[in-house]
Amino acid sequence: DQQVKQNSPSLSVQEGRISILNCDYTNSMFDYFLWYKKYPAEGPTFLISISSIKDKNEDGRFTVFLNKSAKHLSLHIVPSQPGDSAVYFCANISRGTSYGKLTFGQGTILTVHP
Amino acid sequence: EAGVAQSPRYKIIEKRQSVAFWCNPISGHATLYWYQQILGQGPKLLIQFQNNGVVDDSQLPKDRFSAERLKGVDSTLKIQPAKLEDSAVYLCASSLAVFGTANGYTFGSGTRLTVV
Numbered sequence: 001d002q003q004v005k006q007n008s009p010s011l012s013v014q015e016g017r018i019s020i021l022n023c024d025y026t027n028s029m030f031d032y033f034l035w036y037k038k039y040p041a042e043g044p045t046f047l048i049s050i051s052s053i054k055d056k057n058e059d060g061r062f063t064v065f066l067n068k069s070a071k072h073l074s075l076h077i078v079p080s081q082p083g084d085s086a087v088y089f090c091a092n093i094s095r096g097t098s099y100g101k102l103t104f105g106q107g108t109i110l111t112v113h114p
Numbered sequence: 115e116a117g118v119a120q121s122p123r124y125k126i127i128e129k130r131q132s133v134a135f136w137c138n139p140i141s142g143h144a145t146l147y148w149y150q151q152i153l154g155q156g157p158k159l160l161i162q163f164q165n166n167g168v169v170d171d172s173q174l175p176k177d178r179f180s181a182e183r184l185k186g187v188d189s190t191l192k193i194q195p196a197k198l199e200d201s202a203v204y205l206c207a208s209s210l211a212v213f214g215t216a217n218g219y220t221f222g223s224g225t226r227l228t229v230v
Contacts, residue, residue, distance in 0.1 A: 004156075006156075009154075032215075032216050032218075034216075034218045036218070041123075041223065041226075042223050042224075043118070043205055043207075043221030043222050043223045043224050044157065044205070044221050045221070046217055046218045046219075046220075049216045049217065049218065051216065089156050089157070091156070091218070093215075093218070100145060100162075100209060100211065100215075100219070101147075101159055101162065101170060102147075102157075102159070102218060102219075103159075104156030104157050104158070105156050106154065106155055106156050107154075107155075107156055
């Protein structure tokens with residue numbers, strides 16, 4: 001069974017600096033890893049993803065790195081802005097399980113201070 | 115395009131009462147999901163529909179939870195009777211694709227349930 005873990009419950013960063021959010025997983029059978037961002041009282045919104053065959057994907061200020069040998073994923077936000085303050089979830093879509101099921105980590109609360 | 119609509123936004127009930135949540139997915143999206151997010155945890159899949167058929171309900175506590183998706187569009191999730199541990203945000207999501215894609219799927223704003 002796929003497990004996704006975010007071991008840091010929270011992260012505090014100064015505006016303009018880099019934010020690095022981390023995620024570990026147990027099962028290598030997946031198609032994509034995704035990052036979702038969630039503001040209070042709203043549903044999660046898709047941020048960026050990476051295919052299992054890649055090791056990096058970049059979209060503007062957001063870059064996701066995949067280290068398959070370490071079964072580790074990270075999201076880099078550069079430069080961080082106060083509007084980035086939210087809960088960030090990593091999730092994956094596994095192969096071989098029910099169609100398109102997302103397995104989420106516990107989330108990391110990012111706070112970006114002005 | 116309009117997003118995934120959910121109602122109500124908030125609900126407070128006493129334990130052992132029943133409650134129902136409603137979801138209207140994005141038009142044309144065949145796949146619909148219900149997730150439960152307990153405070154401090156990530157969302158967990160409860161049930162997945164493909165059109166009006168159930169694809170995966172392995173994590174649904176069937177002794178108290180039920181869900182249906184009539185005509186393959188709107189869906190309702192019911193809890194009867196509710197327990198204190200059911201306090202959570204219930205998220206509905208929909209997807210055009212049958213299998214997972216790089217863009218995941220679109221979530222609604224959720225219904226926050228408090229059981230007292």
